[in-house]
Amino acid sequence: MKKLINHPDDVVRESLEGFAAAHADLVRVTMSPATIVRVDAPVTGKVGILSGGGSGHEPLHGGFVGLGMLDAACPGAIFTSPTPDQMLEATRAVNGGAGVLYIIKNYTGDLMNFEMASDLARDEGIAVESVIIDDDVAVNDSLYTAGRRGVGLTVLAEKITGAAAEQRRSLPQVAALCRQVNAQGRSMGMALTSCTVPHVGHPMFELPDDEMEIGIGIHGEPGRRRVKLQPADAVAEMLMEPVMSDLGLKPGDDVLLFVNGMGGTPLTELYIVYRKAAEIAAKNGLKVTRSLVGPYITSLEMAGCSITLLKLTDDLTALWDAPVRTVGMRWGI
Amino acid sequence: MKKLINHPDDVVRESLEGFAAAHADLVRVTMSPATIVRVDAPVTGKVGILSGGGSGHEPLHGGFVGLGMLDAACPGAIFTSPTPDQMLEATRAVNGGAGVLYIIKNYTGDLMNFEMASDLARDEGIAVESVIIDDDVAVNDSLYTAGRRGVGLTVLAEKITGAAAEQRRSLPQVAALCRQVNAQGRSMGMALTSCTVPHVGHPMFELPDDEMEIGIGIHGEPGRRRVKLQPADAVAEMLMEPVMSDLGLKPGDDVLLFVNGMGGTPLTELYIVYRKAAEIAAKNGLKVTRSLVGPYITSLEMAGCSITLLKLTDDLTALWDAPVRTVGMRWGI
Amino acid sequence: MSNTVITLDEVVAWILAYARAISENRAMLTELDAAIGDGDHGANMDRGFKAVSAKLQAGGTDISQVLKTTGMTLLSTVGGASGPLYSTIFLQAAQACAGKTQLTLQDWIVMMDAAAKAVVARGKAAAGDKTMLDALIPAVQALKDAAVAGLSLADALRASAKAAEDGMEATLPLIARKGRASYLGERSAGHIDPGATSTYLLFKTAAAALAQPQVQARKW
C-alpha cells in the first residue's frame, strides 16, 4: 500500500488536524467528537445545514463547510458513517434557532446514526429535519432493499440548500427544496481502478488492465457489471443514458451537468468525458446551463468518474449561482 | 494503459473542447493554434499575463486564466512546450496596450519557444517581458546545466502577478514582482508512483511497492534518488528541509505554505503532509500566514506531492488575497 | 457441572473475551467486508470494542449498567451500520435486565429476544437479507428451543452459538438485500456476510465465557 500516511489508525485524525491548520479562516474543527463547523456558527435565525459521512470522499463534506453551503460536517472513519454523538455536537454548534437540516446519503449506517442523532437533538428541543439523497441509478430502487446510494447529487444538494438557508428560508422550506433536488437529479459512476482503504491495505477488488467497472458507488466497491475497457466517449454514453432515461428529461429542459472525478483521474480526462456528455445532452435537446467538473466526491485514489444531471428551475439556478465560500467550492465572495 | 480517453492523439484537443464547453463564462478557447484566453481580453491598459507549457499539469495553466490571474494560457501536447505561433496568437489576444508578461517554467523547450515568440511579438510592436520560474531545489543550479526546473511556485507567481496587473502596475513592475516571487520561493517534490503519458502507454518508470522517488519534477521523470517508502511525516521532513535551507528563512518570517498534489494523491493525504509541514515550519520559527493545499500543478495521475514555501511580504500577501476568478482558483469575486 | 445463572463477572468476562475475539479476527472481518462491502467492519468493531474494553477494565457494579456502558460506548465510537446495530443489542439487553444481579436462562432469552427485535426495528432487515440477523435470529430461536427442551443454561448457550454459526454460514449463497452488499446485487452471492460473522463470534464467546466447559474453538 503506497500512501502518504503515517499509520492507518491516524489517517482521519491527522488529516483533520492538517485541514484545521490550513483553513482556520473558514472552519472550526473539534477532535473528539470530530466535527468541522463553519467559523461563524451558529448563524442566528438561519437553518443550520449539516451533513457527514465516512471519510475518504474529500473534499466532501468538510470541504463544503462555510458560508452558503454546509454549517457543519461530521467526518467518520474511512468509508464509515460518523456516530450520533458527533452529529449531536455539530447540531448544537450550528443551531441558530431556526432548526437544522440533515443531508444524509442513503447508506444504512448513515441513516441509522443520523436517526439516533435527530432523536437526541429533538430531545434537546432542536428542530431537526432529515433528507435522504439517493441518486445512483446504478442501483435499482426497491422497497425490499437498501435502495439507491447517495452519490454525486449530494454535492449539488449541499450547495443549493446552503444558499437557500442563507436567504433565511425556513426549515420546512429548505427540507422541501432538498427533496426537490433529490427528485430532479440522478447519477451514475464507473471505475478504471479500485482503491485501497488504509486498514485493508490492498485494493478492494482486482480489475484486469483491459476491464472497467460500471455502476460503482463511492466506497471502493465493485460496480454492477464488469466490461471491457472502452473509450471515454463510450463511457460517457454508458453513464448518460441511464441517468437521462431515469430522470425522464424533456427536450428544452435546463440541466446542470456535473462530471465528477473519483480521485485518481486527472482533470484532462474528466474534460474529455464532459465534452462527450455535453454533446449527448445537446443531442437530446437538453440545455446545459450550468456545469461542474472536478473531483468533488471521491473514493480515495480510485480512477474513474461519475456523471450527475440535475434538472434546473430558475430557483435552483439562482441558488446554484449564489455566493459560496468553502475550501472546496467558492465563488461570488 | 487505463485512461478515460479516446485516442492518444486527441487527448489535448478533446480535453480543451470539454474545457471550453464547461467554462465559456470565464474563457475563450481557440483550437488552432490552441489558446485559452480570458473572456474579456484584452483588458485595456492592463499588462497581459501569459503562461503556457506542456499539458498534463492541469489545472495549470488553463485553469488559472481569468480575472486576477492569467490573461491567456497556451497548452502544448502532453509534457511538450507549446509553439511560438500559439504564444504569438495569445500575445495578440491579451495585449491591452500595456505589454505582456511571459511566465515561463524553466525547461529548455519552453524557453526556446517563448524566446522565439517574444521576438515575433516585439516585431509586431508589442512590449514583452519574460520571467523564468526555477524553484525546484531538487536540481542543482549551475551555469553549465539547464538549471533548476520550474514547478509549484509557478502557481503562486501567476496568482500574484495577475493581481498586480489588475492594479494596473506597469510591465517592468509586474516583471520585477514576478522575479521577486521567484527569488523568494522554492519547491521540492516526491512520487509514490509514476505516471503514464498516453503516447507512451506505460508508466514512465517502475517503482517497487516499497520504494518512492524523492526530487521528482512534473513530467513523470524519476527523481534525484530512490529511497524506501517512509511515513508521511518523514516525507514532509525530506521536502521541507532542503526548501527551507535553500531559501535561508529566518525565524519570524511570514511564509505561504503550499502542499501540492501530483494528481493521484487524495486530499486526505495532502492534509496529513500539510499537518507535518506546518509543524516543521512552526518549529523553525516561521509564521505560516497563508496556505494552499490541493492538486494545482500535477503530473497526470502520478501519486505524490510537492511542497512550496514562499516568503511573504505585506505586498505579496495583499496580492495573494486579491480577488481571483478562474476555474482552478477563485475567491473574493 | 455447569452453573445455572450468569453473574456480573461473567458478563464482563464475556464482553472482554468478545473484544479479544474481534481483535484477533479483525483482518478476517475486514476481508469479508472488502469482498462485498467497504472493508471497514473489522476496523469498526475493533475500534468500538477496544474502547469498551478500556471502560470495563475496572470491572462493573451492575449487569445492566455494564451492558449499557458497552452499548453507549459502541454508539459513540463505531459508526457505520454496525455501530447502531451492536449498540442496540447491548442497550436493549441492558434495559431487559435492569435491576437484576444475576441472569437465568430465561432472563438471557428475554434480553436476546429484545435485542434481536430492536435490531430488526432499527435496520428494517429480515431473515435472509444477508445481514447479522441471519446469525442473530437463529441464535435467539435456539435459546428458546433449548429452554422448551429443558436444556441447561450452558447447553442452551452452546446451542445458540451453533445456530449462529450455521446461520452465518448460510449467508454464503444469499443475495444481499440490505446494507452495502445489496448494491452488488447478484455479485454479493458466494461470500459470507461480515456482520453475521461478528454476531456468530458474539454468541460463541458467550458460550465460552458463560457456560463451562468451553465450546470447541473454530479455527480462526
Added chain:
Amino acid sequence: MSNTVITLDEVVAWILAYARAISENRAMLTELDAAIGDGDHGANMDRGFKAVSAKLQAGGTDISQVLKTTGMTLLSTVGGASGPLYSTIFLQAAQACAGKTQLTLQDWIVMMDAAAKAVVARGKAAAGDKTMLDALIPAVQALKDAAVAGLSLADALRASAKAAEDGMEATLPLIARKGRASYLGERSAGHIDPGATSTYLLFKTAAAALAQPQVQARKW
C-alpha cells in the same frame, strides 16, 4: 556511379524519407525519451514531420523554399525542445542555400555547418552535453573532412551518417548537462539520447536519399 549534386526532387525525397523514418521509429524514440526525458520525443517529431509531409506531398519549386516550409511547419507543430531546434536546422539550411537550384557538397557543408552553429546558439549546449549536438557536430565535421580528403558527395554523405551514428552511440555513457535529461544527474548515464538518435536518422536518410547506392540499413 553517384551524382555530384543534390536536386530539388532529392531534397523533397530526403525530407519525406525522414518523415517515414521518424514514423517507423516513433516508438523507439519515445522509449528513449521515457527513460531519461518525458517520453514525448517520438510523438513530437512524428507530429511535426507528418505535417511537413502533408505540405510537401505536391513537391516543391525551390530548394530553399522547401527547407523553409519544413522549418516553419516544424516550428508551429512540434513544440518542446526539438521543435525550435529542428526548425532551426531547416531554416538555417534554407537561408544558406537561398537562390540555388542544386546543391554541391560544398553547399551542403555550408548549410549543415550553419545549422549546427544555430542549434548551438539557440540551445546553448555544447558537444558532450548529451544532446542532438553529439550527432550533429560530428556529422558536420565528417562532411568537412570528406571534402578535404576529396571524397565524392555520396561518400561524404555516408561518412556524415556514420559519424552521426557513432556520435549518437557515444551519448550512452554521458551524464546529461542540457535538456530534461540533465535533471536526472548521474541517473541519465547508460541511456542513448533521443535527440541524438533522431539526428542520426536525419543524416542516415540524407545518405540514403541523396547518395547512391543506399547505406546499409540499421536494424530498427
